[in-house]
Structures are given as C-alpha cells and as structure tokens.
Amino acid sequence: MNRRKFLSYVGCSCCGFLMNSCATAPITERRQFKIVPEAKLNSQAAQIYEKIKEKEKLINDSRLDEIKNIGNKMENSISEYFLQSNKNDPTINFDWEYILIDNKKIKNAWCMPGGKIAVYSGILKITENTNGLAAVMGHEIAHAVAKHSVERASRGMVLNVSTQVIDILSGGKLSTVNRTTGMDTVGLLSQLGIMNPFNRKQESEADYLGMIFASLSGFDIRETVKIWERMKKLNKGKAPPEFMSTHPSADNRIKKINEWTNEIILNYPPINIS
Numbered sequence: 001m002n003r004r005k006f007l008s009y010v011g012c013s014c015c016g017f018l019m020n021s022c023a024t025a026p027i028t029e030r031r032q033f034k035i036v037p038e039a040k041l042n043s044q045a046a047q048i049y050e051k052i053k054e055k056e057k058l059i060n061d062s063r064l065d066e067i068k069n070i071g072n073k074m075e076n077s078i079s080e081y082f083l084q085s086n087k088n089d090p091t092i093n094f095d096w097e098y099i100l101i102d103n104k105k106i107k108n109a110w111c112m113p114g115g116k117i118a119v120y121s122g123i124l125k126i127t128e129n130t131n132g133l134a135a136v137m138g139h140e141i142a143h144a145v146a147k148h149s150v151e152r153a154s155r156g157m158v159l160n161v162s163t164q165v166i167d168i169l170s171g172g173k174l175s176t177v178n179r180t181t182g183m184d185t186v187g188l189l190s191q192l193g194i195m196n197p198f199n200r201k202q203e204s205e206a207d208y209l210g211m212i213f214a215s216l217s218g219f220d221i222r223e224t225v226k227i228w229e230r231m232k233k234l235n236k237g238k239a240p241p242e243f244m245s246t247h248p249s250a251d252n253r254i255k256k257i258n259e260w261t262n263e264i265i266l267n268y269p270p271i272n273i274s
C-alpha cells in the first residue's frame with residue numbers, strides 16, 4: 001500500500017475554510033485541521049499524567065522494563081526515520097515516559113499527547129508477547145505522533161456545543177465508553193479525550209502508522225492482526241475489552257491490517273540508527 005492508496009482508503013478530510021490551520025499527518029499526508037497549540041496540550045497532558053501516577057498502583061518490574069525497551073526502540077526509530085527522510089520530526093517536543101498500571105480488569109493502553117504512555121496490566125494477557133505489546137504500543141504512539149488529540153481539540157473548539165448535543169442525542173455514547181472502563185481516573189482522562197474513541201480515519205491511520213513504527217523498530221508486525229483476532233474472540237464474552245470500547249473494531253480493520261502487513265515489512269524494514 002502506498003500513500004495514495006492509503007489516502008483513497010481513509011479519504012481526505014478537508015479544511016478549506018481556515019487554510020492556515022491546515023497541516024498534514026506524517027507519512028500518510030492526510031490533511032488535518034489543527035488550531036490548538038501542541039505545546040498547550042502537551043503540558044496539560046503532562047499534568048494529568050502526574051496525577052495518574054499518584055493515584056494508580058504502578059508496577060515496576062521486568063514487565064515495565066520490556067515496555068520501556070519497546071518504547072525506546074520506537075522513539076529512536078521514529079526520529080531516525082524522519083531525519084533520514086529529511087522531514088520534520090513530529091516527536092521533537094515529546095518527553096517520552098512509560099508506566100505500567102496494576103489493574104488486571106482494564107485491558108487497555110494509551111499514549112497522551114507529548115508521549116506519555118500507560119499500559120494496564122490487563123492488556124498483557126491479550127498482547128501475549130513482545131511483538132504483540134509492540135503492536136499495541138505502536139498503535140497508541142501513532143495517535144500521539146499523528147497529533148490526533150490536537151486535531152480533536154481543534155475540532156472541539158469549533159464544534160464543542162454540537163458535540164455535546166450529539167452526545168445527548170446518541171444516548172451519551174461517549175459517556176458510556178467512560179462508564180464501561182470503570183476507571184476512577186476517567187474524569188481526568190476525559191478532559192483530554194484520552195478514553196474517548198478517536199474517529200475512524202484516525203483509528204485507521206493509527207493502525208497503519210503503528211505498524212510502520214513497529215516494523216521500523218525491528219518488531220514482527222505479523223503479530224498485529226493476531227492481536228485483533230484475540231480481541232475479537234474476547235469480545236464474544238459479556239464485557240468487551242476496553243481496548244475495543246475505545247478502539248471500535250471491525251472485520252474490515254483486520255482485513256486492512258492483513259493487506260498492509262507485507263507491504264509495510266517491505267517498505268519499512270528495521271531502520272539503522274546513525
């Protein structure tokens with residue numbers, strides 16, 4: 001899949017009425033509407049991240065080491081990729097940090113704007129192995145690298161009122177997502193929309209970029225589709241994994257990931273760090 005084919009899949013979001021606010025997402029070059037300053041969002045995220053570290057029970061053992069190890073590889077590979085491509089590194093202002101939260105019930109992970117990452121111990125059963133964990137982390141990191149929260153916050157400034165109306169009209173779908181996660185930090189996370197679903201284009205872009213980042217970092221991205229299949233299997237039970245609540249899945253998604261896998265392996269092999 002080349003960039004053009006990716007764009008034809010996700011479509012092109014247009015933001016013609018405020019041309020100065022137009023930017024493009026890295027690699028996919030999907031057009032984005034971004035008017036909220038990234039620095040502002042990053043500093044808010046960092047503050048909330050600190051509060052979460054105080055509130056939640058953190059794990060500090062070899063599992064966290066593995067998360068940091070995967071993350072460090074991705075940080076370096078992402079920066080190196082943009083350096084070698086002669087493009088601006090979208091992570092230049094990131095202050096990467098990783099925590100593992102002790103909560104077996106929550107099968108989720110997220111990456112806040114600016115590279116503040118959390119993995120819940122519950123998702124480790126689904127990721128099963130290093131490549132699986134790299135797939136989930138790559139996806140979450142991709143949301144941050146592609147500045148999806150900046151996009152959402154920017155739209156929020158324009159569409160704030162109508163979003164609230166939509167939420168009420170749709171039976172509070174966004175609030176339901178928050179409720180099903182059962183987290184006491186959910187209020188904090190909601191402030192940034194971390195636990196709310198990204199839109200379909202952003203999800204697809206995070207799948208695509210996440211696989212690229214994992215591949216550049218030397219992980220086996222053939223595991224990615226297996227994660228989604230394991231999620232799907234779990235979803236047949238009573239309570240779907242949170243990762244699926246916030247990352248609505250579909251067979252179409254699994255199909256796309258399958259289609260992308262070989263081309264990404266070929267076009268984005270493990271990158272040598274100079």
Ligand SMILES: [Zn+2]
Pocket residue numbers: 139140143198203206246247
């Ligand atoms: Zn996602």
